[in-house]
Amino acid sequence: MPGxxxxxxxxxxxxxxxxxxxxxxxxxxxxxxxxxxxxxxAALERRMYADSRARGAVYAGILVTGAAMAGVAVERATRGRCAQVAVTAAATWAVLGGTSLGREGRAMAKALQDGDLEAARARLPHLCARNPAGLGPKELARATVESVAENTSDAVVAPLVWGAVAGVPGLLAYRAINTLDAMVGYRNERYERFGWASARSDDVANWVPARLTALLTVACAPFAGGTMRRSHAVMRRDGAAHPSPNAGRCEAAFAGALGVRLGGTNVYGGRAEHRPELGDGPPPEVDDIRRAVRLSTAVGLAAAAVCAAGALAVRRGAAGTGTRPG
Known part of the structure; x- marks a missing residue:
């Protein structure tokens, strides 16, 4: 396959x-x-919403397919190696959220260190959908570490995996799936049925990236002052206990690497959910947030190296399956 x-x-x-x-x-x-x-x-939801799984599936299909097709069109219109690099780089930058994730984590740590609970509670919605009202310092620290762990997969590793596999279409389609899950993938009265397809699509799209994130977290545990052995042990023991098929692996690996205990009761939109405990240590504190951000950064850099190598392998493997003229 030339080129x-x-x-x-x-x-x-x-x-x-x-x-x-x-x-x-x-x-x-x-x-x-x-x-x-x-x-x-949001505009399409206003036109299409109905308390129906079928309608929600069509809604998600339109948006995800549209994002993927936009990526295909951009790649086909791009000529020259430098232009291809630039287009892929722009799409990658647009869908990644690692730097902003770290910035929010550090801002939360500073607010808690300063004792400014109102500022800390105001920042939590930038990290997750959990209701911050009434949360104390320990609950805010736990929520932040859990969100950093989960979003290391969602906002960093997963986009890179899909970019390596499918280029710009993969990058844009994945971000569309993940954004729709954040918008309508809730188990509440409005979205239980309409958001079902978006939530399940996100589970499927993140299945491999979440497990890669967990393994890279184990490998990078020393960057946060932890050990690979402990991170791996907690990931294997506790990762499947979480109600999410993906988030639990990441959170358990982080809990083991940081030597903290995650999980507990969370409130989403007035509805309380009890999550199993992950890890054996004490609840996270302010310094653990900073360690989690450091670990997330290390995992993101490792993922970049792995996925760049994977992109080379995917394309060369595809080339190797081609037939030569007789």
């Missing part, structure tokens, strides 16, 4: 450049492409 090696190199380079751009700039304060997609999704 497949160059295309593989462009994809890998684009992923790495996108990671570097995210590290340097983070998310823009205004005009983020994901926010534009969210507005489009």
């Amino acid at each position: 497949s090696g160059r295309a593989a190199g462009a994809r890998a380079a684009g992923l790495l450049l996108g990671v570097a751009l995210d590290a340097a700039t983070g998310d823009p304060r205004r005009g983020h492409p994901v926010a534009a997609f969210g507005r489009t999704a």
Whole structure:
């Protein structure tokens, strides 16, 4: 397959450049492409909403397919290796959230260290959908560490995995799936049925990335002052106890790496959920938030290296299946 090696190199380079751009700039304060997609999704929801799984599946299908097709069109219109690298880098930067995740984690740690509970509670919605009202310092610290762990997969590792496998279409389609899950993938009266397809699609899209995140967390545990052995033991023992098929693996690996205990009662939109405990240590404190952010950064960099190598392998493997002229 002529040019497949160059295309593989462009994809890998684009992923790495996108990671570097995210590290340097983070998310823009205004005009983020994901926010534009969210507005489009909200407008379509107003037109299509019904208390129906079928209607919700069509809604999700339209938006995810549209994002993927936009990626296909961009890749087909791109000529030249430098342009291919630039397009992949721009898409990677647009869908990654690692730098912003770390920024929010550090801001939460500072607010808690300063004893400013109101500021800390105001920041929590930037990290997760948990209701911050009435949460004390320990609950806010736990929520932050859990969110950093889960979002290391959702906002960093998973986009890179799908970018390595499917390029710009994979990057855009994954971010569409993950955004729809955050918008309508709730188990409440309005979205129990309409959001079912979005939530299940997110579970499927994150199945492999979550497990890769957990394994990379084990490998990077020493960067947070932990041990690979303990992180791996907690991941294996507690990872499947979480109600999410994916988040539990990441949170358990983080709990073991940090030597803390996660899980407990969480409140989402007035509905309380009790999550099994993950890990054996004490509840997280302020310093554990900073360690979690450091661990998340290490995992993201490791994932970038793994996925860039994977992009090369995917494209070269595809080239190897081609037939030569007789």
